[in-house]
Amino acid sequence: MSTRTGQCMCGAVTFTAKDVPATYGACHCEMCRRWTGSALLAVSVPAAGITWTGEAHIKALHSSDWAERAWCQRCGSGLYYHVTAEGPMSEHYEIPVGLFDDASGMELVSEIYIDHKMPGWAIAGDHKRLTRKEILAKFGIPEDGP
Template sequence: MSKTKTGQCMCGAVTFTVANAPASFGACHCETCRRWTGSALMGFNVPETDITWKGEAHIKTLQSSDWAERAWCQRCGSSLYYRMTVDGPMAGSVQISLGLLDDLSGMTFDHELFVDCQPDAISYAGEGRDVMTRAEVFEKYGSGDDL
């Protein structure tokens, strides 16, 4: 059974609906995600085709690397998504910032990326998550710097 999730930026200028939302989410500890969000990026991946946006005129994007862009609300600055812009295993998917969701019920924290870049001061409780180092992420998904 697929789950529909809704969300919005802080000011409400950008809203979205995700069809077939996953039951899990993860964290990325790369330097770019930490600088973009102020900590690890907590998010979930969905195909672009499963997202319906409203208020797209308020979405601003930045090509943050040779292979990906990041987006935010230009009114309030909320981090909206990370999207691959080149072909590869993640092409056609968008990573939505978890904090934008109206309801996180039913979701579980199941993976962490760039764990070798994770600051000592940041640690999440619980066990059983899949973890990948920088080298493992690049081996699985390609690229050469922070995703």
């Protein structure tokens, strides 16, 4: 785990994140695809370890009953995905890896909603790949859930 800094495209929003793991994941769910235009490549960072500057430029949207997504109002860069429902997931922010000033040493270790990925999209490597059904079961969400 390390401390890393990052920012949006225009620099209006910056952050320092402590206890950033060296591993990250990719999400291919419909919401992440629509938000990013492809897949969300993000690292899970403890909420208590993130310090934001330029907060006046951060806009958040409750994208579902259980989570929000935020972006810089000035340049549109996606800043984070955050579970707002009570539970251990709410103690972290999913920060897009591309926002970090230096992402060296970080390694992709998982893909979720792999059965929902865009046609022709493939990430090379030997890592965990979970389907929508497997993710819903992991978090105890009914199959007719998100």
